[in-house]
Amino acid sequence: MTDQPGHERHDAPRLTTRQAAELLGVKPETVYAYVSRGQLSSVRAAGGRGSTFDAEEVRALARRSGRRDPSPASGDLAFRTGITLIEDDRCYFRGVDATELARHYGYEEVAEWLWTGEPRPGARFAAPAGTLAAARRAVEALPAHSGSTDRLRVAVTAAAATDPLRFDLAPEAVLNSARGLIPTLVGALPVLGGPAAEGGRLAADLWSRLTAEPADAPSLAVLDAALALLIDHDLAASTLAARVAASARAHPYAVVSAGLGVLEGPLHGAASGLAHRLLREALDRGSAVPVVADHLRTGRRVPGLGHRLYRGEDPRAAVLFDLLAEVPQAAGALAAAREVVATTARHTPLHANIDLALAVLSVSQGMAADAGETVFAVSRTAGWIAHALEEYGERPLRIRPSGQYTGPRPPQPLP
Numbered sequence: 001m002t003d004q005p006g007h008e009r010h011d012a013p014r015l016t017t018r019q020a021a022e023l024l025g026v027k028p029e030t031v032y033a034y035v036s037r038g039q040l041s042s043v044r045a046a047g048g049r050g051s052t053f054d055a056e057e058v059r060a061l062a063r064r065s066g067r068r069d070p071s072p073a074s075g076d077l078a079f080r081t082g083i084t085l086i087e088d089d090r091c092y093f094r095g096v097d098a099t100e101l102a103r104h105y106g107y108e109e110v111a112e113w114l115w116t117g118e119p120r121p122g123a124r125f126a127a128p129a130g131t132l133a134a135a136r137r138a139v140e141a142l143p144a145h146s147g148s149t150d151r152l153r154v155a156v157t158a159a160a161a162t163d164p165l166r167f168d169l170a171p172e173a174v175l176n177s178a179r180g181l182i183p184t185l186v187g188a189l190p191v192l193g194g195p196a197a198e199g200g201r202l203a204a205d206l207w208s209r210l211t212a213e214p215a216d217a218p219s220l221a222v223l224d225a226a227l228a229l230l231i232d233h234d235l236a237a238s239t240l241a242a243r244v245a246a247s248a249r250a251h252p253y254a255v256v257s258a259g260l261g262v263l264e265g266p267l268h269g270a271a272s273g274l275a276h277r278l279l280r281e282a283l284d285r286g287s288a289v290p291v292v293a294d295h296l297r298t299g300r301r302v303p304g305l306g307h308r309l310y311r312g313e314d315p316r317a318a319v320l321f322d323l324l325a326e327v328p329q330a331a332g333a334l335a336a337a338r339e340v341v342a343t344t345a346r347h348t349p350l351h352a353n354i355d356l357a358l359a360v361l362s363v364s365q366g367m368a369a370d371a372g373e374t375v376f377a378v379s380r381t382a383g384w385i386a387h388a389l390e391e392y393g394e395r396p397l398r399i400r401p402s403g404q405y406t407g408p409r410p411p412q413p414l415p
Contacts, residue, residue: 014043014052014053014054014055015052015053015054015055015058016045016050016052016053017031017032017050017051017053019053020040020053020058022080023058023059023062024058024061024062024078025062025078025079025080026078031053034061035051039061040053040057040058040061041053041054041057079235079243079399081234081235081387081390082094082390083114083232083234083383083386083387083390084098084232084233084234084383085234086233086234086309086310089310089311089312089315090315091233091315091316093110093113093114093231093232094113094114094117096113098228098229098315098316099229099315099316099318099319101113101119101228102225102228102229102316102319103225103319105119105121105228106123106201106202106203106224106228107201107202107203107224107227107228107231107379107382108120108123108124108125108201108202109121109122109123110228110231110382111123111178111182111231111382114231114232114382114383114386115175115178115382115385115386115389116175124200124201124202125179125180125182125183125202126179126180126183127180127183127184127186127187128162128180128184130162131158131159131162131163131180131181131184132183132184132187132188134158134159134161134162135154135155135158135159135184135185135187135188136187136188137158138154138155138157138158138188139151139154139155139158139188139189139190142154147370147373148189148368148370148371148373148374148377149260149263149264149269149370149373149374149377151188151189151190152185152188152189152260152374152377152378153257153260153261154188155184155185155188155189156181156185156253156256156257156260157253157257158188159180159181159184159185159253160251160253160254160257163177163253166251166252166253167251169249169251169252169392171389171392174252174385174388174389174392175385175389177251177252177253178252178381178382178385181252181253181256181381182202182378182381182382183202183205185377185378185381186202186205186206186209186378187205189206189209189374190209191208191209192208192209192210192211192212193207193208193211193212193213193214193215194208194214195208201220201224202227202378203220203223203224203227204220206223206227206374206375206378207219207220207223209374210223210362210365210367210368210371210374210375211365211366211367211371212366213365213366216327218323218326218327219327219329219330219361219365221323221326222320222323222324222327222330222361223361223375225319225320225323226320226354226357226358226361226375226379227375227378227379228379229316229319229320229354229379230316230354230375230376230379230380231379231380231382231383232380232382232383232386232387233309233383234309236268237262237265237268238258238259238260238261238262238263238268238269238380238384239259239380239383239384239387240262241258241259241261241262242255242256242258242259242384242387242388243387243388243390243391243399244258244399245257245258245388246387246388246391246392247391247394247396247397247398247399248396248397249392249396252385252388255384255385255388256381256384256385258384259380259381259384260377263373263376263377263380264373269373269376269377269380270370270373271303271304271355272304272354272355272358272359272362272371272372272373272375272376273369273370273372273373274303274304274355275303275304275355275356275358275359275372276358276359276362276363276367276369276371276372277303277369278291278295278302278303278304278340278359279304279333279336279337279340279356279359279360279363280363280369282336282339282340283332283333283336283363287339288336288339288340288343289339289343291340292340292343292344293343296344296347302340302344302350303355303356303359304337304340304352304353304355304356304359305340305341305344305350305351305352305353305356306350306351306353307351307353310351310353312351313351313352313353314351314352314353314354314357316353316354316357317352317353317354317356317357320354320357320358320360320361321334321337321352321357321360324357324360324361324364327364329364329365330360330361330364330365331364332364333359333360333363333364334360334364336360337352337356337357337359337360340356341356355372358371358372358375358376359372
């Protein structure tokens with residue numbers, strides 16, 4: 001860092017390094033990097049204690065797309081958010097450990113906590129009859145080979161079409177839409193098992209859409225905890241897409257559609273399907289060793305292991321593994337998952353992530369390979385809504401990165 005010589009100007013407001021970092025949404029070290037690159041100028045504070053920055057210059061840099069230094073643990077954009085913090089191998093929702101929330105509250109209650117800062121004990125979501133009927137008709141018109149995310153996207157579009165007030169972005173209006181949309185998404189999916197009792201938790205209704213196996217209390221507890229734990233994870237790719245849509249003042253249904261569009265990628269929501277197939281093959285072959293060996297031999301990543309934000313085991317996976325240990329029919333898949341981790345550890349020190357835990361649930365309960373993706377999509381809908389509410393309170397269209405043009409310099413001849 002190189003400070004400009006001379007005294008501070010007294011005709012313009014000055015910011016400390018920490019204040020500049022907060023305004024830019026970056027760490028103090030990154031502010032120093034901006035200075036060294038010439039993106040910011042600084043003046044040594046009186047007495048030589050730190051540096052000060054011109055407030056308008058800092059604001060101008062903040063307006064230029066909110067860029068910060070790329071790092072392995074983060075992307076190129078940083079936004080102030082009060083929703084989720086991932087720090088020291090823990091995940092916190094509004095300052096509360098997400099794993100503790102999932103152990104003590106159901107999905108709907110955690111969603112309310114994320115939206116309002118109040119858990120609303122006993123909260124239940126209900127789908128408006130007309131909205132649910134329209135979503136079911138739209139989903140039933142899809143080809144039989146359609147995947148769960150195809151159905152969810154269509155259900156969101158149908159739900160939006162039935163809501164003439166969807167453009168009302170007042171917080172309570174958005175929340176009313178969300179409380180009806182999430183159960184509509186679940187209710188629009190085909191029923192595979194016996195229908196859940198009306199007025200129960202969302203997890204029970206979703207269970208009947210994931211498997212024909214009857215639900216017992218321990219198994220439902222795993223699914224409910226998975227929904228609560230997956231609800232948000234800072235600015236994941238799908239959440240960033242949702243915030244971009246909200247920045248343009250898209251209505252909440254469009255925000256969810258944007259998130260679903262990104263979620264379907266194999267490196268995001270669909271990752272649990274790869275872990276499902278890995279465990280299924282391990283069980284069929286009687287051991288995870290040859291399956292892991294095949295992945296390593298062909299240079300493929302072993303699904304369900306490692307996470308860029310956690311050095312150790314994904315804390316969300318740890319909760320689900322504890323709960324899965326209480327489900328007798330999950331014993332085989334759980335043992336296979338632990339063998340996958342142990343076998344891979346001989347080659348590289350990777351830990352289990354939540355995709356592997358979801359795979360134990362889906363494999364042991366006779367669910368399809370995309371069941372984890374369905375759980376992910378339904379759960380994360382509440383997180384996208386939380387980020388939309390936060391973004392609606394920001395300056396419109398603020399998320400506008402600048403492109404770094406690498407094409408031929410103009411003027412070029414007309415082709």
